Amino acid sequence: MQLQRNFRRWAGRLYKESALRQFRDRQGSVWEVWEVSARVLGGGASNDESLEPELLEGWLCFLGADDRRRLTDFPLGWQYLPEHALMGLCERAGRVTGSWGSALALAHSGSTTH
Numbered sequence: 001m002q003l004q005r006n007f008r009r010w011a012g013r014l015y016k017e018s019a020l021r022q023f024r025d026r027q028g029s030v031w032e033v034w035e036v037s038a039r040v041l042g043g044g045a046s047n048d049e050s051l052e053p054e055l056l057e058g059w060l061c062f063l064g065a066d067d068r069r070r071l072t073d074f075p076l077g078w079q080y081l082p083e084h085a086l087m088g089l090c091e092r093a094g095r096v097t098g099s100w101g102s103a104l105a106l107a108h109s110g111s112t113t114h
């Protein structure tokens with residue numbers, strides 16, 4: 001749980017210029033979602049080379065109590081969608097595996113795994 005809180009705190013600082021939304025899924029679980037872009041991660045050729053090609057245009061990061069997901073094909077203006085539409089995007093998103101510790105290390109380095 002401590003690593004999850006640290007991840008949320010770090011993510012909030014890093015993505016402060018991105019919209020952050022919360023919603024509940026059909027089971028009542030709370031999710032947070034925000035947009036990640038190469039620009040926010042620092043951009044540049046060295047960073048672009050460390051990202052998988054499908055991530056270069058950015059992605060939505062979904063964070064639930066026990067689950068993390070990533071969606072690369074998302075609509076412009078996603079932050080204005082109603083909750084049921086955010087649920088649909090979350091259901092389409094792929095699960096991100098790995099420990100919270102590895103997620104923090106990858107996030108700090110600016111690289112990702114899917």
